[in-house]
Amino acid sequence: MLGDVVHRLLKQSLGGFNFLANIPGSVGGAIVGNAGCYGKEIRDVLKSVEVFNVKTGKIITMKPSELGFGYRHSKLKEYSELVVLSATFRLEKVDKKQALKEIAEEKQLRRDKHPQAPSCGSWFKNPSRTEPAWKFIESAGMKGATVGGAKISNKHANFLINYRHATTTNIIKLSRLVQQKVKTETGISLKEEVRIIDG
Numbered sequence: 001m002l003g004d005v006v007h008r009l010l011k012q013s014l015g016g017f018n019f020l021a022n023i024p025g026s027v028g029g030a031i032v033g034n035a036g037c038y039g040k041e042i043r044d045v046l047k048s049v050e051v052f053n054v055k056t057g058k059i060i061t062m063k064p065s066e067l068g069f070g071y072r073h074s075k076l077k078e079y080s081e082l083v084v085l086s087a088t089f090r091l092e093k094v095d096k097k098q099a100l101k102e103i104a105e106e107k108q109l110r111r112d113k114h115p116q117a118p119s120c121g122s123w124f125k126n127p128s129r130t131e132p133a134w135k136f137i138e139s140a141g142m143k144g145a146t147v148g149g150a151k152i153s154n155k156h157a158n159f160l161i162n163y164r165h166a167t168t169t170n171i172i173k174l175s176r177l178v179q180q181k182v183k184t185e186t187g188i189s190l191k192e193e194v195r196i197i198d199g
Helices: 002-010 027-032 096-113 133-139 168-186
Strands: 046-055 058-062 082-089 119-122 150-152 158-162
Touching: 002 096, 027 082, 082 133, 096 119, 150 168, 158 168
Parallel strands: none
Antiparallel strands: 046 058, 046 082, 119 158, 150 158
């Protein structure tokens, strides 16, 4: 998990990607989705990735320039046969106490800003770095909207939360409803940041 890696490295006063500490997810998943926050992304600190191709049985090492990184995207999302085995990062010496203080402050900021309810985190991609998805969802009047047990959080409109035993169908229907309403009201086509995998 990203947080575990960051904290293990900080014990040795090594860092450089502390911005990933509070993102729930694995290193491999973060690379596949080019995870990030506050203007920084995992590609910015990545040196190389070891990838296994399940079709050919070969293991190859890829540079960031070969991975087609974009906003919450990489080429690895397009090719399900490619599996991240390991990654090499650029590390730097950091002040351990200062880094831990910043991570704790950022964690509290997330708690204050985000709903404390079951969710996948931010559901839709921001249309741009200056236009967050939640603003379009709010302006379309979808904040607090529900489908079954799924709900658009009143605290942060880009969070689809499970507030009352929601089913997958409830979540997907609510997501589609938001997309339709935002498109109609604002002309913006929201795209999911989450990956929906059919069973």
